[in-house]
Amino acid sequence: MKRLIALVLAVAGSMSALAQAPQPPEVAARSYILMDLSSNKVLAEREADAPNDPASLTKLMTAYLAFNALKEKKLTLEQKVPVSVRAWSERKGDPSLMFIDTTMTPTVDELLHGVIIQSGNDASVAIAEAVGGTVENFVAMMNRQAQAWGLKNTSFTNPTGMTQPGHRSSARDIAVIAMHIVKDHPEYYPLYSIKEYKYNNIKQDNRNLLLRRDPTVDGMKTGYTDAAGYCLVASAIRDFPNGKRRLVSVVMGTASREARATESQKLLNWGFAAWDAIKLFDAGKPVATVPVWKGVAKEAKLGAAGPVFVTMPKGEGDKLQTKVERTDPLVAPLPKGQRVGTIKVSTTGGVPVAEVPLVVMEPVEQAGIVGRAWDALRLWIK
Structure with a gap:
């Protein structure tokens, strides 16, 4: 029977609630x-x-x-x-x-x-x-x-x-x-x-x-x-x-060519100044290595398909936690890119920030008949 495994990877900074989102400037546009x-x-x-x-x-x-x-x-x-x-x-x-x-x-x-x-x-x-x-x-x-x-x-x-x-x-x-x-x-x-x-x-x-x-x-x-x-x-x-x-x-x-440029510039400058983009994971970097059953390899590397960024109010990047949720057991074959769970990002106060698919980063081929039979027995006992 498959079950859900959750692992909190990182908690950083204060446990206080996230500050309110920055207030945008007044924009003269419809x-x-x-x-x-x-x-x-x-x-x-x-x-x-x-x-x-x-x-x-x-x-x-x-x-x-x-x-x-x-x-x-x-x-x-x-x-x-x-x-x-x-x-x-x-x-x-x-x-x-x-x-x-x-x-x-x-x-x-x-x-x-x-x-x-x-x-x-x-x-x-x-x-x-x-x-x-x-x-x-x-x-x-x-x-x-x-x-x-x-x-x-x-x-x-x-x-x-x-x-x-x-x-x-x-x-x-x-x-x-x-x-x-x-x-x-x-x-x-x-x-x-x-x-x-x-x-x-x-x-x-x-x-x-x-x-x-x-x-x-x-x-x-x-x-x-x-x-x-x-x-x-x-x-x-x-x-x-x-x-x-x-x-x-x-x-x-x-109202005018000048206005559309001015209002756009106002928004862009505010966005860059009031918010931080936080890189949580690099492309190609596994966030978890977990056991695999019935495979030629005994472990699988799991991560995001690309780099993971979240955008936070300026100075609030230390109030994040990342949790990996995946199904267990993982049974081969596991092709590269197969989704096996979710990476959930939230504030330390529990406010959701982002969800990213958790995928297999390197393929795991199916084992031979003996290996599969042995793991099937172990799973049954487990």
């Missing part, structure tokens, strides 16, 4: 969210699940699906893309353009620069057609991806962000899309830090003002429509004693 990507913790939010017009923040999903197509080798960066009348027609409705026309065949790489740096609606339609065949197919792909991530307040009707009935998202959902770009496609993320891009002899600046004001900001995307107001996803990475730390802020519905 809705916002601030996330620490090292721990996936939300540090501050207001109306983060309220559906809003996302404007050109939509293009984060447009680019993500293009990155997927590149990763799956359905497209190449050098591939030339014909410009359809539909893509060219975007210039009739909005000044946010790459300025491509039907006589041109820009490459996928050029179009991605147009989508990300110039926020071109024409480039977004051209990319959508290259990836999905038609804009309608591509929009269906956008919505399937949103559903796969569990984005409950997101529904896309176009790849550009133009205001249409039913086209909506929320600050939290936009933050999730941004997080996936950073984590799933790090090779393409540097595109978001480029400050200007020239195509068709027209040079345009990246509208993210923080790229020129804060050297730690390296992305991501602006947006504006009358319905949305001025929006900005900003991402910054800064060095700390225990490693690099990345925060992502989303502000929606501010």
